[in-house]
Amino acid sequence: MKEFPGTPGTVLGLILRMSQFIFATPSIGYMVTTTSFMDITAFCYLVAAMGLQAIWSFLLALMDAYAVVRKKVLHNPALVSLYLVGDWVSATLSLAAACSSAGIIVLYFHDLGHCYFGEKCRSYQISVGFAFLSWIPTSISSLIMLWLLAGG
Amino acid sequence: MKEFPGTPGTVLGLILRMSQFIFATPSIGYMVTTTSFMDITAFCYLVAAMGLQAIWSFLLALMDAYAVVRKKVLHNPALVSLYLVGDWVSATLSLAAACSSAGIIVLYFHDLGHCYFGEKCRSYQISVGFAFLSWIPTSISSLIMLWLLAGG
Numbered sequence: 015m016k017e018f019p020g021t022p023g024t025v026l027g028l029i030l031r032m033s034q035f036i037f038a039t040p041s042i043g044y045m046v047t048t049t050s051f052m053d054i055t056a057f058c059y060l061v062a063a064m065g066l067q068a069i070w071s072f073l074l075a076l077m078d079a080y081a082v083v084r085k086k087v088l089h090n091p092a093l094v095s096l097y098l099v100g101d102w103v104s105a106t107l108s109l110a111a112a113c114s115s116a117g118i119i120v121l122y123f124h125d126l127g128h129c130y131f132g133e134k135c136r137s138y139q140i141s142v143g144f145a146f147l148s149w150i151p152t153s154i155s156s157l158i159m160l161w162l163l164a165g166g
Numbered sequence: 167m168k169e170f171p172g173t174p175g176t177v178l179g180l181i182l183r184m185s186q187f188i189f190a191t192p193s194i195g196y197m198v199t200t201t202s203f204m205d206i207t208a209f210c211y212l213v214a215a216m217g218l219q220a221i222w223s224f225l226l227a228l229m230d231a232y233a234v235v236r237k238k239v240l241h242n243p244a245l246v247s248l249y250l251v252g253d254w255v256s257a258t259l260s261l262a263a264a265c266s267s268a269g270i271i272v273l274y275f276h277d278l279g280h281c282y283f284g285e286k287c288r289s290y291q292i293s294v295g296f297a298f299l300s301w302i303p304t305s306i307s308s309l310i311m312l313w314l315l316a317g318g
Contacts (some may be wrong), residue, residue, distance in 0.1 A: 054277050056269040106261070113262040114269030117208040121270055125206050160309065164316035 016165055020158040022074075022088035022097060023081030027158075030151045031078055034071035037148035038064045038108075044141035048134040056114040057138070060145055063111035067148055070104050094163050101156035108152055112145035168317055172310040174226075174240035174249060175233030179310075183230055185303045186223035190216045190260075193296035200286040208266040209290065212297055215263035219300055222256050246315050253308035260304055264297035 019026040041064045051057035074097070081088050088094075119138055122129040129135035171178040193216045203209040226249070233240050240246075271290055274281040281287035 055272045109258070109261055110265040113265035114272075117266030117269040118273055120207045120266075121273070157312065160312050161316045164313045 016162070017087060017089065018162075020154065021162050022094065023078060023086060025082060027155075028075060028078040028082055030155050030158075031071045031075035033151045034148055034155070035068055035075060037144050037151075038068040038071065041141045041144035041148060042068065044137045044144065048131075048137045050131065050134055051138075054118060056111070056118050057141075060111040060115045060141065063107040064145055064148065067104050067108050067152065070100055071152070074100075089162070091163070094159060098156065098159040098163055101152060101159050105149060105152040105156045108145060108149040112142055112149055115142045115145065168314070169239060169241065170314075172306065173314050174246065175230060175238060177234060179307075180227060180230040180234055182303045182307050182310075183223045183227035186300055186307070187220055187227060189296050189300035189303075190220040190223065193293045193300060194220065196289045196293035196296065200283075200289045202283065202286055203290075206270060208263070208270050209293075212263040212267045212293065215259040216297055216300065219256050219260050219304065222252055223304070226252075241314070243315070246311060250308065250311040250315055253304060253311050257301060257304040257308045260297060260301040264294055264301055267294045267297065 017024065020030060021027055042061055045051045045057055045061050045064075051061065077088065080086070115138070119129075119142055122131075122135070123139075129138075131138070169176065172182060173179055194213055197203050197209055197213050197216075203213065229240065232238070267290070271281075271294055274283075274287070275291075281290075283290070
């Protein structure tokens with residue numbers, strides 16, 4: 015397997031994993047602090063998807079950091095296949111969660127005229143924004159994994 | 167480029183394109199017949215995304231049908247790159263539109279207790295269901311295109 019920037023064990027790969035984790039955690043944080051997020055299914059789903067995203071990217075960031083420090087190559091086909099499946103599931107769930115929550119936010123802010131949740135509205139918006147930011151590096155990672163595996 | 171089932175110009179490729187079109191059109195149809203869909207941004211976005219999906223998959227189905235009948239191979243790298251970009255944009259927009267609309271439907275049916283739109287509720291649900299069904303073959307096509315291009 016050819017090594018190129020963004021593949022497991024490279025510095026760009028580590029940066030992508032870290033950015034996934036760095037954006038996923040405040041998304042959970044802002045949503046959880048509202049407490050009322052439990053009343054809306056899409057917001058609960060966002061917390062679950064971002065939780066999965068944060069755990070997955072944190073574990074892979076640790077592996078990438080170890081590989082970068084020890085200068086090891088993590089291009090085992092079985093490992094890349096596992097990364098690929100995990101990244102695809104994670105990217106799909108993140109986008110689905112961010113979009114379903116964004117749909118509700120647009121409904122309240124735009125379609126119904128204003129948000130009825132008071133100060134929590136701002137937190138909902140910021141949380142969804144971070145979820146979208148977390149999805150971007152996740153989708154890049156998943157594309158890189160597929161490219162790496164298909165390239166042989 | 168290696169030819170395998172699902173690539174442009176194959177029978178499976180044609181079936182995938184046709185199923186994308188077949189599921190996208192009733193999704194638009196059920197939503198548009200409600201007329202009140204214009205009041206909710208996510209539902210307008212669903213119609214736009216499914217419209218784009220229907221046009222894109224219809225054009226590519228015609229090309230695939232031509233290639234299957236004439237037994238031509240459509241594996242030009244520039245053409246596959248165009249297919250790849252189009253499929254990725256289409257798949258991402260379809261999933262985003264289906265999820266944002268699904269978020270609102272779950273909000274009305276589950277979180278708020280019941281749907282206030284009367285008979286239109288059923289049409290909204292069916293439309294979103296078809297949008298998800300259209301997204302499945304689109305995502306398969308986009309994965310096949312990336313695999314084909316990366317494999318060389």
